[in-house]
Amino acid sequence: MKKTLLAVAMAGLVLLPMPVASAAEPVQLVSINQAGTATGSALSYDGSSAASYGGFGSLNTSRPVTSRDGRFVVFSSLATDLVSTPTSGQANVFRRDTVTGTTTQVSVSRSGRAGNAASSGGYLSADGRYVIFQSSATDLVAGSAQPAATGVxxxxxxxxxxxxxxxxxxxxxxxxxxxxxxxxxNGRYVVFGTSATNLQPGCTRGKPGLYVRDTVARTTTVVNVDDTGTNCGNDGAYGATQISDDGRYVSFVSDSTDLVGGDRNAQQTSSSVIAGRQGLSWSRSTPPGRARTGAAPSRR
Structure with missing residues (x-):
């Protein structure tokens, strides 16, 4: 029988069955305390529901994210006993290695302690080495703190x-x-969304936009660029974004009417993509020194 991996959430617990050949195989608890005896001291969740808990997701639902082979699981939690790092009970992001049975806190400050504000969400590179997340903490990286409420x-x-x-x-x-x-x-390219007006000269309307950050070359490129190639589209871009393994292709949803020649999205509206009222687009870029395969080079 074909082996499968399935993430399951019940009553705020983050659970993940081991690779199974039958329904009789046991389920593994991911959001487990340091002692390995019980679930953490508070509910765990994925941070995907944008506004139900201070902008950082619903405490009543969990949808952990796994690496490609299912070994690593990323989730968010209010628990204070998942790792030895002191936490203040705010939401934090964790990565669980289901093979070694170890949990690592991802949202930590430069000093190695929990960040000074809530963090949530999370996606992993194929091998689980790189984790992206959003946070209101101001002590995660050196330099000036982000001026907005949430950074990636x-x-x-x-x-x-x-x-x-x-x-x-x-x-x-x-x-x-x-x-x-x-x-x-490969963990090198990250897609993020924002209405910021200071990331690209041609993107100053304050509309929701999508950007790709090359974490090695340290460049930021707008995805929803108009058909002139110089400005952001005339309306928002968002949706369940996907990016190819090598970072070259990005798919997204947009209300803009000027992303492609000929105004192919004249009936723009915020209704369902299935209804054919929004434009489903893709963007292609070939950044210098793109890594096509393997893990990303060092970011140091």
Whole structure:
């Protein structure tokens, strides 16, 4: 019988069955305390529901995210006993290694303690090494704190280095809240969404936009660019974004009417994509030195 992996959430617990050949195989608890005896001291969740808990997701639902092979699981939790790092009971992001049975806190400050504000969400690179998440903490990276309520960050769990993602090509934080969307399989490219007006010269309308951050070359590129190639589209871009493993292709949803020649999205509306009222688009880019396969080079 074909082996499967399935993430399951019940009563705020984060659970993940081991690779199974039959329904009789046991379920593994992911949001487990340090003693390995019970679930953590508070509910765990994925941070995907945007506004039900201070902008950081619903405490009543959980949808943990796994690496491609299912070994690593990322989730958010209010629990204070999942790792030895002191926490204040605010939402934090964790990565669980289901093979070694170890949990690592991802949303940590430069000093190695929990960040000074809530963090949530999370996606992993194919091998589970890189984790992206959103946070209101101001002590995760060196330099000036982000001016907006929420920033996007990437953590190299192997080296313990956290880098800012929602920044301009010169490293200035977005001047509006930013949220995680996707990470390429090799962990190098991150897609994030924001209404910021200071990331690209041609994107000053304050409409929701999508950007790709090359964490190695340290460049930020707008995805929803108009058909002139110089400005953001004339309306918002958002949706369940996907990015190819090598970071070259990005799919997204947009209300803009000027992304392609000929105004193919004249009947723009915020209704369902299935109804054919929104434009479903893709963007292609070929950044210098793109890594096509394997883990991303060092970000140090």
């Amino acid at each position: 960050f990437i953590r190299d769990v192997q080296t313990g280095v956290t880098s800012a993602v929602s920044v301009s090509p010169v490293g200035v934080f977005a001047n509006a809240p930013a949220y995680v969307n996707a990470i390429s399989g």
